[in-house]
Amino acid sequence: MTATMKAAVLVRPGQFEVQQVPRPEPGRGEVLVRISRVGICGTDMHIFNGHYAADSLPMIPGHEFTGTIAELGQDVQGLTPGSPVVVDMNIGCGTCYWCRRNEVLNCPDMQQMGITMDGAFAEYIAVPARLVIPAPDTVPTEVLALTEPLACVVRCARKANITFGQSVVVLGAGPIGNLHVQLLRTIGAAPIIVADLSEDRVNMALEAGADVGVTDPAELEDVVMRHTDGRGADVVIESVGLPALYRQATRLIRKGGHIAAFGLTGADEMLPVDILQTILQENSIKGSVAGMGQDMHDALTMLTHGRIRTERFTAATYPLDQIQDAFDSFADRPRDLKTQIALTH
Structure with missing residues (x-):
């Protein structure tokens, strides 16, 4: 008889069903991971609301996860059953130009766990062994589950070449915006200016290390200029995904400044760019959305050594059976920077 497991299947936008489904078997070069914790990502909310990956439904979402190795597939070496792990959710071919x-x-053959294929809102998941990263057993599972979102922020900072003493504006003080602020503080960026309509979230960003907080969009440009000697910011990170904020970002960077495009917009949204100004001022814009490879390892190292304050990211926890409630109430809990699904076995 085929073994089964409990899983939360998003059968249609806005509706989960907790079902018994076949438990995956690890194939050659794969590992079966027993899930411990899964974070709810903004991308998960886009999928839940029908704005993204609708053609993948019905599907088991979830990609910010940690667990323990339950079983090794054929030809897997260097990993031990029972060990805690985190997993890189981006599956490429491993050999093409982009993977290298x-x-x-x-990658032309890229797949993403929980987005284009079944993910981790389940008791088990089978994953390529090459994407499994052993984790210290001294780090709590709720903290390990933050590795993937932190890796996304690590990659953004890396792509933008942010370094000490640079002025940075973070547009959006939600979960990812807060992580941006904390990483920027660790890097040594200064000043760090964060903007959000939510006073609660701006205050949390200030507690996390931002130097200046702004809640009134009409004041933002003046505030940025005042704190950068009238030049504008070295870097602006858009972490919300609103075209209006991307347009505002072009007015907030200094000559020779950089826009880090991080927040996902709609597929048809466009950003008008003053080409001549971009050329003459040597401005730049670069996209970054997901952490992968070394980004995951760096994020795990930072979490292991306590470089990130995680308390506000781990307070809201729901069991798998209550995943519908967790998603339905997500927008009404702005002080919960992250919601996690805890699996018990």
């Missing part, structure tokens, strides 16, 4: 450059999202 750690640009897996551009």
